[in-house]
Amino acid sequence: MRIAVLSGKGGTGKTLVSVNLAATAKMSIYIDCDVEEPNGYLFFKPEDVQEEAISVKIPKVDNELCNGCRKCIGFCKFNALAYIKDKLIVFDEVCHSCSGCVMLCPEKALSEKEKIIGRVQKGTSDQVAVYTGILNVGEASGIPVIKKLLVENKLKADKHTFIDCPPGSACTVIESIKDADYCILVAEPTLFGVHNLNMVYELVRLFGKQYGVILNKCLEEENPAEKFCLEKNIKILGRIPFDTELGTLNSNAEIAVRKSEKYLDMFSLLLEAVTREV
Amino acid sequence: MKQLLILSGKGGTGKTTIASAFIRLADAKAYADCDVDAPNLHLITGQNSDPIKTDYYGLPKAEINSKSCIECDQCRQGCRFDAISAEKIYKVDPLACEGCGVCKVVCPVDAISLKPAVAGELMMYTNEEKVFSTAQLKMGSGTSGKLVAEVKKQLKSAAVDVELAIIDGSPGIGCPVIASLSGADMVLIVAEPSVSGISDMERIIKTAAKFGTKTAVCVNKFDTNLDNTDKIEVFCEKEGLHFVGKIPFDSEAVKAINNGRTITDINCSSGAAVKEVYNKTMELFNKVVG
Numbered sequence: 001m002r003i004a005v006l007s008g009k010g011g012t013g014k015t016l017v018s019v020n021l022a023a024t025a026k027m028s029i030y031i032d033c034d035v036e037e038p039n040g041y042l043f044f045k046p047e048d049v050q051e052e053a054i055s056v057k058i059p060k061v062d063n064e065l066c067n068g069c070r071k072c073i074g075f076c077k078f079n080a081l082a083y084i085k086d087k088l089i090v091f092d093e094v095c096h097s098c099s100g101c102v103m104l105c106p107e108k109a110l111s112e113k114e115k116i117i118g119r120v121q122k123g124t125s126d127q128v129a130v131y132t133g134i135l136n137v138g139e140a141s142g143i144p145v146i147k148k149l150l151v152e153n154k155l156k157a158d159k160h161t162f163i164d165c166p167p168g169s170a171c172t173v174i175e176s177i178k179d180a181d182y183c184i185l186v187a188e189p190t191l192f193g194v195h196n197l198n199m200v201y202e203l204v205r206l207f208g209k210q211y212g213v214i215l216n217k218c219l220e221e222e223n224p225a226e227k228f229c230l231e232k233n234i235k236i237l238g239r240i241p242f243d244t245e246l247g248t249l250n251s252n253a254e255i256a257v258r259k260s261e262k263y264l265d266m267f268s269l270l271l272e273a274v275t276r277e278v
Numbered sequence: 279m280k281q282l283l284i285l286s287g288k289g290g291t292g293k294t295t296i297a298s299a300f301i302r303l304a305d306a307k308a309y310a311d312c313d314v315d316a317p318n319l320h321l322i323t324g325q326n327s328d329p330i331k332t333d334y335y336g337l338p339k340a341e342i343n344s345k346s347c348i349e350c351d352q353c354r355q356g357c358r359f360d361a362i363s364a365e366k367i368y369k370v371d372p373l374a375c376e377g378c379g380v381c382k383v384v385c386p387v388d389a390i391s392l393k394p395a396v397a398g399e400l401m402m403y404t405n406e407e408k409v410f411s412t413a414q415l416k417m418g419s420g421t422s423g424k425l426v427a428e429v430k431k432q433l434k435s436a437a438v439d440v441e442l443a444i445i446d447g448s449p450g451i452g453c454p455v456i457a458s459l460s461g462a463d464m465v466l467i468v469a470e471p472s473v474s475g476i477s478d479m480e481r482i483i484k485t486a487a488k489f490g491t492k493t494a495v496c497v498n499k500f501d502t503n504l505d506n507t508d509k510i511e512v513f514c515e516k517e518g519l520h521f522v523g524k525i526p527f528d529s530e531a532v533k534a535i536n537n538g539r540t541i542t543d544i545n546c547s548s549g550a551a552v553k554e555v556y557n558k559t560m561e562l563f564n565k566v567v568g
Contacts, residue, residue: 008316010289010449015474036450037287037481039474077337077378093456098358098378137484140423140453167289167449168315171420174373191536192294192318199316203417224536244502251472251503 001278002161004180006204008196010167012188013216013240016250018164019043020257021274024267026127028160031149033176035118035133035142040164042253046123046130054133054145055114056097061088065109072101072110093140118145120152126258129159142166146175169199177204182278183211184237187225194224201234212237212277214270237273240266279308279434280567281443282559283462285486287478289449291470292498295531297446298322298540299552304560306444308437311412312426312458313448314398320412322538329401334413334428336397336421337377340370346389353381353390373418398425402432409437423453430461451485459485464492464566466522466559471497471506479510483519492566493519496555500524520562523555 005018015032019040022030032040059072059081066088073081073088080095081088092115102110118135131152133145150163165176177183183204187197197213204211212235215225219242229236240246246263249256256263284297294313301309301323311319342353344367354362361374362381370381372395382390397419403410411433415422426448433443445462448454459465465486469479479495486493495514500507507524514521528548531541541549 009318010286010291010316011470012290034450036452036455037289037474037478039288039477042473042477075379075383096358096376096378098376098380099356100378100380100383103356103380103383135452137451137481138456138488140456142452168313168422169417170315170415170422170454172452173315174418174420188290190532191321191538195318195321196316199417206417247502251470251475251506253473 002180003182003184004163004165004177005184006165006173006200007186008169008200009193012186012193014186015039015164017186017214018162019255020267021271022128022162023255023257024271025160029129030162031131032164033133033146033149034164034166035135035145038132038134041132043255044125044130046125049121049123051119051121053116054118054120054148055116056144057112058092058095058097058115059090059101059110060113062109063087065107067107071104075100075104120148142172143175169203183209185211185213186216187213188217189223189225194228197225215239217242238270279437279440279443281445281462282563283445283447283458283465285447285465285482286449286468287482288470288475291468293468294318294446295541296468296552297444299542300444300556302540302542303556304442306442307407308409308433308440308443310429310433311446312429313446314413314422314425315415317412317414319446322535322540323410325403327405329403332400333396334398334400334425335394336419338392339372339375339377339395340381341391341393342368342370343389346387348387352384356380356384397421400428400432402436423457426454426457451481459489459491462491464563467493467495469495469497469510471500471503476509494522494559494562495519496522497524499527501526522558525551
């Protein structure tokens with residue numbers, strides 16, 4: 001069972017929810033797909049970490065063979081090539097590795113080479129298998145790292161798998177939820193929170209996913225995110241109160257359910273609610 | 279036009295809250311929201327007119343004409359994005375297609391065409407001599423970096439004689455952030471005093487440094503974890519980064535935002551603190567832009 005945790009807005013508690021649910025489920029898998037800013041490993045502090053570099057294929061120019069015909073430049077939709085001062089230049093960061101330029105070059109002046117753009121780490125924390133994707137600073141797209149993370153875990157669908165998604169609703173989020181069986185949307189009770197909840201709500205519907213909402217940082221006052229769920233008839237899986245003790249544990253990268261019975265009880269109920277839905 | 283860009287690495291640290299306060303304090307004549315896949319700035323900057331809307335076309339999407347297709351499989355094999363499936367007929371998944379055009383090139387019978395596709399919407403508000411540029415990426419679209427570039431282009435073309443632009447960025451360090459850094463004169467990073475926040479702050483600082491952009495740091499909700507706030511200050515000192523102040527956690531701030539107002543519109547502790555951060559930031563900014 002693969003459960004993706006997403007939110008649209010950043011900082012609503014995706015990592016709090018996915019880390020604590022994975023720790024509550026015990027024999028589980030946690031996958032951090034927020035490869036631009038991964039945080040889950042800071043909580044799990046995994047042991048026996050194995051690392052694998054992730055690379056993409058980018059074009060390599062042999063300027064001896066290049067005759068400056070510019071066919072490749074005309075083809076590249078990503079503007080990753082330019083001919084400057086009698087030399088063909090590749091802008092690695094914007095290349096999408098489609099290989100079109102290599103295919104088209106009449107002089108065979110282009111070939112492909114591997115370029116490392118990030119890494120995947122795998123370790124364990126108690127009984128939780130912790131996977132982390134890390135994009136190198138300066139790289140534009142974490143998609144290849146996310147793909148690698150999720151392909152690796154496809155075969156272990158018997159375990160509870162929690163996918164901690166990046167914020168937003170763009171391509172990296174889509175890649176992260178693609179093969180998920182269920183989506184948990186984490187919402188905070190602010191105007192911004194509701195606006196971005198609406199965006200991921202539309203996204204999971206577009207992809208035909210089953211979904212439910214966890215309301216985080218709940219106060220006594222009226223909750224605009226809850227109101228939104230009631231209006232749209234969205235399943236509310238549970239509520240996490242605004243709580244300075246939980247906030248402090250979380251800001252110190254402690255896993256709340258491993259520190260206190262109170263939070264273990266709370267997340268056990270949430271896990272039950274999620275499991276019932278899937 | 280000189281650009282002050284607000285970033286954070288981690289999401290939810292308060293970029294938009296602080297950007298909106300800065301816009302108010304500076305009485306900015308030009309501002310933009312570059313967080314195109316979760317834009318929020320328009321919710322509190324009080325536009326009182328309708329925006330000019332323009333469709334944003336991302337890269338085209340491939341389409342296979344099943345009548346001409348001879349099922350040779352070359353397009354499927356050539357596609358690096360696994361966007362072509364061959365069940366009953368050969369079909370392109372528009373959500374996976376990146377519009378590179380390789381399939382069209384390899385097709386021996388010219389059965390594939392590239393069709394323009396709307397990937398989002400650009401919006402521009404102009405009122406009281408103020409220009410506000412923003413956009414919304416369409417659900418399921420990629421190419422957000424390109425849309426960010428369009429948001430900035432739209433702002434520049436409409437706010438010709440404006441000296442200062444305040445730009446709200448997106449979380450992360452990837453393509454939309456890199457696109458927003460292009461042309462920015464200075465970055466203000468809004469950090470959060472958590473272990474996660476510090477890790478993310480370090481990564482966005484490295485990213486900005488890679489593009490040679492001058493950086494200042496402030497801490498939001500600093501009193502939620504004083505030890506971590508100290509760590510951020512020490513880090514900045516060690517790295518030679520400008521530390522421009524700290525803003526307390528303030529439940530009044532949430533109320534202001536939920537009422538569509540900035541934290542400087544009401545009398546509250548976070549509003550008072552953000553003024554000092556603003557003054558320090560602008561003092562530095564003016565030095566940077568000379």
